[in-house]
Every structure is written in structure tokens, then in C-alpha cells.
Amino acid sequence: MIRPATKTLLVVLALSFEWSVGLDSIVGTPNQVSADTLPIDELPDGHEVIFSRDVAPVLKKNCVACHNTSDDEGGVNLESGEQIRTSDLDDLIVPGNPAESRLFLLASHADDPVMPPEDNDASASILNPKELALLKRWIQSGAVVDQATDVPAEQKWQPLPTELQTVYGSAMTADGRLSAVSFGNQIRVFGTKSSEPIETLAIVEGEETKPAHDDFVQDLFFDPTGHQLISAGYRNIKIWERTPFEPATIPSINQDDTLAIAMNANGTHLAKLSRRGELSVAEVGKDRWLWMKSFDLSEDLGTNDPTQVQIALDNVGHQAAIRWHSTIRTVRIDGKDVETLDAANAVTAMQWIGPDHLATATKNGQVLFWNRDGDAWTNTDHNVFDQAVLSILSTSETPDQLIAIDATGNVANWNPTNQTFEAAGKLPTAAVSALLSPNGTSLWISTASGALGQYNIADQSYVEVAKTDPVAKAQFANDNWQTLVTETLVAAQEKDVKQAEDDVAAEKKNLESIAKEIETKTKLRDEKQASVEEAKQALATKESELAAAIKELSQAEKIKARGEARLTDLEAEHKRHQQVLAKLKQEHESKKAKATASQSRHESSRATDAALAVMTSGSRVLTHAANTDDASQHAWSLWSATGDWLAELSELPTDGQLIASGDRCVLIRGSNGETQAFVAPSRSWSLRQTIGATTGPSPFANRVLSIDVHPSGKLLATGGGDPSRAGELMLWKVSDGSLIREIPNSHSDTVLCVRFSPDGKTLATGGADQMIKLWDIESGSLIKTLEGHTHHVTSIAWNLNGRQLATASADASVKIWNIETGQATRTITGFKTEVTKLVYVGRENRIGVASGDSHFRVYRTDNGSRETDAKVAGDYLYALNSNRDGSQFIVGGASGAATRIDQSGKQSLEYASGEK
Secondary structure (H helix, E strand, C coil), X not given: CCCHHHHHHHHHHHHHCCCCCCCHXXXXXXXXXXXXXXXXXXXXXXXXXXXXXXXXXXXXXXXXXXXXXXXXXXXXXXXXXXXXXXXXXXXXXXXXXXXXXHHHHHHCCCCCCCCCCCCCCCCCCCCCHHHHHHHHHHHHCCCCCCCCCCCCCCCCCCCXXXXXXXXXXXXXXXXXXXXXXXXXXXXXXXXXXXXXXXXEEEEEECCEEEECCCCCCCEEEECCCCCEEEEECECEEEEEEECCCEEECCCCCCHHHEEEEEECCCCCEEEEEECCCEXXXXXXXXXXXEEEEECCCCCCCCCCCHHHCEEEECCCCCEEEEEECCEEEEEXXXXXXXXXXXXXXXXXXXXEEECCXXXXXXCCCEEEEEEEECCEEEEEEEECCCCCEEEEECCCCCCCCCEEEECCCEXXXXXXXXXXXXXXXXXXXXXEEEEECCCCCEEEEEECXXXXXEEECCCCEEEEEECCCXXXXXXXXXXXXXXXXXXXXXXXXXXXHHHXXXXXXXXXXXXXXXXXXXXXXXHHHHHHHHHHHHCHHHHHHHHHHHHHXXXXXXXXXXXXHHHHHHHHHHHHHXXXXXXXXHHHHHHHHHHHHHHHHHXXXXXXXXXXXXXXXXXXXXXXXXXXXXXXXXXXXXXXXEECCCCCEEEECCCCCCCCEEEEECCCEEEEECCCCCEEEEECCCCCEEEEEEEECCCCCCCCCCEEEEEEEXXXXXXXXXXXXXXXXXXXXXXXXXXXXXXXXXXXXXXCCCEEEEEECCCXXXXXXXXXXXXXXXXXXXXXXXXXXXXXXXXXXXXXXXXXXXXXXXXXXXXXEEEEEECCCCEEEEEECCCCCCEEEEEECCCCCEEEEXXXXXXXXXXXXXXXXXXXEEECCCCCEEEEEECCCCCEEEEEECCCEEEEEECCCCEEEEEECCCC
């Protein structure tokens, strides 16, 4: 079918070939003005019209969709000034004379056929009076093309208005513990415990914080570890990664000469007490001690038991309290003498609650408040518990808010109004260590069994966050999943082997039939030969019959030879399938053994070691796993304030032991005796690299609409391009963002979806040109094209077995394809509007589908039946992703809401941007 715009330019093309016969009757003379000429504004005298600023945008908006390098309808390309100059039409532009310029005549409707035509496929609008005036003045002025490049002009981008929160992108880690959702130009990371975001990704430039992208975020991708997130936007891609703890400089510490080490609450300073009675204080980040002071140690201090000694350092690092038994020494940076305090009973914990205020706890259940006035100390005591106080806790933000915990798990909260401790419930099990959240609302607890828990002080509720090492648990889950994957591939390969066996059996049966036929024809030949010998009188006839019989025999023998060759090929194919199957089974057994070993490590691990659950900046908690069979398997883990496991901290020494901590820093002593400081980042995620740019040079012409990462994690595929133009398809190296390959003319319109096959050998792409294409990753060559949709292909998903592909389309259908044959085996219809996204449900023959009618659905791909139909928040749904086993999905849409939902349609959390 010829589009209307094509018909218009065919007439123009006729002019270029000087088809003069009857032409005036078609288009009229150049100076003839139609009564339907569009209104044209009058520009002020002296108003300069610049092509790149005034004319090119008009042509791009209304004309370039059908007249460009890849689709020059009628031989006319209006993509650039150079292309206009070199047009095949001599009178397309006549400098100085708009009335003789075919482009102006058709655009102003002064001549027929008009341009752009009504009801054109590109949705181009007729030029308005001002646009026509600019085009006319430019031609009158000589049609000069300035030297501006195709690079967009620099402009000051502002964040999108807060009401523009459409969710185009969502991603979920393989294990489902983290989800990322784009709200307009923002990206937020969520866990499974709360609808509040763990973090909003941002670009930090000095003191200025900007949204993740300038324009809408179009797509998101999490790597399997959850350490890396890739986002796609307008003319660029951004690679975000978990921000690591950074090593910090501190003075050298001799372990053999050290009795105790401590950090202040905010983690800016550390203190060390030597066996010689020398207290040294340093600022984190500097390699020299800030100040030192010596004093005589008590004779009753057993130097072989340094665990008796504790240091409490104030928030600015200017004074420290040192305790052993019931004795407390206070040491200051100034010249004041060392002060001695006697608590009467053995001190179990200390906490500075102000510059001249110290809280101490004792083994008989008391909490003492010490106050200094000048050089004199006084104290008030409070009987809180019947047994020893394990901890007294406060935060660097609110040091006067105190929580006390005794050895059996009783909790008490200090009430400053009535100056008493009030009972605040009891932990279900005694704590080995405890820390108070920065906002003072909850306690983090580690138990003797190595479990990690969270206690809410207000409602006195307790939640066990983890029993075992989350890293070991994740490794086991991944190894077990890989076992299940190979199990699926083995099952699929066994079907191939069975089919190959059936093919061989069928061919053997066919050969047996041919052999019987040859036997019959041989007998017939012999009979005919005898007939020739016995009947000389009919020799000519019999010889003719003999020749025919010989010919038939020859043909049968050729058929047999071909059959034998085919049998040989089928047997070879069968053998190949058997070899692949054997290899897969071997791989499956290996992965099964690995999963079993991972399960053993997981089950023998504990979430934390005996005394570690450390608060760090940003309301996060750091733990160190314990009790694993192999010390090298000990891992550091980071948790959100709501109890979501965020990541393994591989940058911290696995053989290390925490010896002191504050909100922003931890001190870890390695097995070699070296003590190192690590500073926690203020943000969990930071921008590692940007490919492309919103303004200025960029490899992307327009929005990057789809991204996917190769199973190896090394390659990134991107799809996009200008609408109604050749689509953009590129492959990038994830490690450094370098371009590996661009596949030119991959689609004749925008590439809307890209997906790597499970084995990483093939890339499937879909576009606005209604086509699905399969590409060889190694060579970049086209393998095959799948045709069948009647509108944009909006989404692609691979079955885990690699033999089946599902595609969604704006034609309100989903198609299931056989990769080998390239044929659609099933079409699922009945959607009220376009299908926007789909994913396979784990390793099942099911797909999860999101569409514009606000519904999330699950269909079987073998019979097309619908199993789930759930209406979710989001209105017109654009985003859909899932964890690897398909048990959890995250969907989002135009209203700026995203929903976490399971395969049955049960909705657990709704995520919002937080911007209203």
C-alpha cells in the first residue's frame, strides 16, 4: 500500500524526470495560487531566520519522518540542509523565490497535492502560520544553511515536574530481595519489608543533588548480585553500582601492646589504651595521634585479660572514659589531670551523653548518671534491673535518649520528663550485643545462636531478621537454581533425543519399505528378462518394458541411497543430541553437588558472630557471618533499617574481626594482626559511568528504550532510535562502556525491545516495524526474521529452554514462537488494549503479562489458558519484571505507582515515588 505522503512525492518525482505531458493538469503552474492556501504570518522586517534554529525543527517535526536517509519517499530527503541542496528536484528549493519552490508551494497548500497529506501514517501536522512564515523568509533570504551540527544545543535541564511520575522501568534482583523502580526521571530502590524506599539514586555534584536522569527513565536492569543497576534514558545510559566502604588512614596500632580500642558514636575518632597506661586519640583519615596522655594503671588490672577494659570516647574526640571493675578514669585533651571515679560496683557499660555527662551501668542492675561541674563529679543512681546491665545505648543524633538492656533481655527506656527508667518489654531471647537505630525507635540484636533480630521499642515486638549467613543463603539459592536450570535443559534435550530416535526409527521403516519395493522390482525385472528370452517375437516391446523396469529400479536404488544417507545424518544427529544430553547431565550432577555443598555451608552458618551488629551511616547495619566450616566463607553483610539484606561487602577482609565501630566507620583487625579503618559511604549507590549525553555528542539519537545484559554479565545490548527512522541496535562492554558493535539498519523503525537468549548466543529484537529479528552475537549477522504481528512489537521474553520465544505487541496480542521453525505456535488474544510487557514465569511454560488496561495476567503457553487476572495500581501499565523463579513480579504504570505481586495475583506491597 502506498502511503499518502508517498503519493505526494511520486508526483514531485515526476517533475524531476520532466514528465511534461499533461503535468500542468495535475499540479498546476508554479505561480498558480490555490484558494485553499494556508494563512502565513508576516515577520517583522529585518527578522533573521536561521536554518538550524528556525527551519530544521519545523521539517523534523512534520516532514523528516517520511523523507530521510533511510526512507526518502519520492527521492526527497529533508533531513539536513545538505540533503535538501542535493535533492533530485531542481525546484524543490529555489533560493530567493518561495513562489517557485516546490517545498513551499506544497507545504502552504498553494499547489496540489498538499504536504503533509491528511491522515498520513507519521501523524505529521500541517505547518502553522508562523512555521510557514519562517520557511518563506528563509527561502527569500537565499536558503542559506548555517554550519550548525546535528548536536542538540546546550540547554539547562530542569527536573521533571513532580506530577510526571510515570513508571516506564522496573527491575528486580534474581533473588527478589531488591527492586528498582523509575518514577519519571527518578530511580528508587526498594526491599521486601517496607513500601518506603531504601534509597533514591541521585547524581551528587558538590553540594548539589540531581535526579538520576534529566528526562524519563525508560528501562532498568539489575545484575544478579544486586551490586549493579543500569538505567536507560534520553540519549544516554547510566551504570550505577553499590558504593563500597572506603579504607581510611589511621595510625599504626600494635596489637600486642594494646589493652582496648574504641570509637566515638559518630565514628570520627578512635582511642587506644596501651598496656603502659598511655591513652592515644586519633582522627579517622589521619596517620598521627591527635593527642596522648599517660597515667598509672591499677595494680588489680589483669593485663592478661584485656576484655575487662572498656573505653568510651565522646563525640568530638576530646575526652575519654576508661573503666575496669568499678574504677573509671576520665582523660581530657586539655591539661587537666586524669580524674578517677568509683562506681562501687563493677561497671558493665558506659556511654557519653554530653560533654560533661557520662552514663554507666553495673553488674547489679544500676545505671549511674555522672555530671561534672568544673573539676567535681557527682552522680545519681537508678535501680533499673535485678541483674547485670548488658548495654546502655544512645545514638549520636540523640545522645540523651537512653535504652538499657539486662543480661536476660529486659528492656528499659529512659524518660527524661520524670527522670526514671520505664520498662519497655523483654526480648524473646537474651542478646549478646545490641545497638540502637539512629532514630531511636528500634534495637538491633545479635543472639548467642548467631541470629540477627530487630526489636520495636514502641510496640515491644520482635522480628528475627536472619538466622543464617545471608551470603551463604544466597549462594545456596543460586547454586540450587542453576541445578534446576540444568534439570530443565536436560528435560528439553531428552525430548530432542527422543525425537531424534523417532526420526531414525521412521527412516529405518521407510528404508525397509523401499527395500521391499526394490525386491519386488528386481523380481519384476527378472521376469521381464525371462520374458525377453522366451518371446523373441515381442523383443522390441519387452526391451522397452525392460528399460522402464531398469529405470524404475535405478530410481528406487537412488531413493534408497538418499534414505541411507539421511539415516546416516539422522543417526549422527541422534548421536550429537545424546552427547549434548550426556554433557548436560554431567553439568547437572556437578551443579547438584555444588548446591549440596552450598546448602551445608548455609545450614551451618550463623547470621552474625558473637558480638557484631554495627550501625553505620544511613540507617544501615553491618554484620559478620560466623560458624561456617571454612573461614574463607565468612562474609560481611549490609542490611537496611527495615531488615532487608542489601549486599555482601566483599571489600572488607573476610578473615577480619570487628574491634570498634561508630555510625560512619568500623575498625577491623585481620588475622595478620593489622588493624584497618573503613568508612561507610553516605549513599549506598553511586554513578559509575554514563554512556552518551542528554546534550552534546552522543551515540544515541533519541531515547534508549530497552536494555539487556548478556548472561555472562559482560555485554550490554541497547535498543532505540528516532521514531519512523532506522532503529538503533548496539552492543557495549559493561566493564568500561566501550562500543563493541553497532548493527546498522537492524529495523526500519525504532527498536523497542532487546533480549539475550539464555545461552547467550542469540539476541532477539523487536521494533515499531512489527518485526522480530534474531541476531548471532558472535558475528552480528541476522539469523532469521519472525513476522506475524500487525503493530509495534513491545516486549520479548525467552523461555529458559531457549527453544521458545514470547512476544507482545500493540496489536493486543501475545505470540509464542518456535525458534527452530520460526513459526508462531500460539497467539493469545482477548486483551482490551496493547500488551506492553511480558516475562516468562521462572522455568515454567507460563508468561506474566502487563497491559494498558491496568491488569497483570498469567497465561499458559502450551494451551493459552489464563490463570491469573489481577487489577493493580498504575493505570496504564508500562513496566514489568520478576525474580528468577517467577514467584514475585513488580509492575508499574502511568499513575506513578508500582506493585509487588505474586504469580497468583496476591499483592504484597505498593511502591510510590513519594513526590506528590
